[in-house]
Amino acid sequence: MTLAERYNLEAARLLPHMAADLQVDPAITRATEIDEIVFRRGEFLGGMACAILAMIELKN
Numbered sequence: 001m002t003l004a005e006r007y008n009l010e011a012a013r014l015l016p017h018m019a020a021d022l023q024v025d026p027a028i029t030r031a032t033e034i035d036e037i038v039f040r041r042g043e044f045l046g047g048m049a050c051a052i053l054a055m056i057e058l059k060n
Helices: 003-014 016-022 031-041 043-059
Strands: none
Touching: 003 016, 003 031, 003 043, 016 031, 016 043, 031 043
């Protein structure tokens, strides 16, 4: 499972009302790329993406 797939699942689980805004291409393998993509959609969303990625890192 790629990092983006794990990220998308966590985003949908934690923030189901915002999942569509946080979703990224499942083929992405780098956290920085996920953060850049979502941050371009809005600062708040970028902050949420960063927090979700940090939570994924803690689980590993």
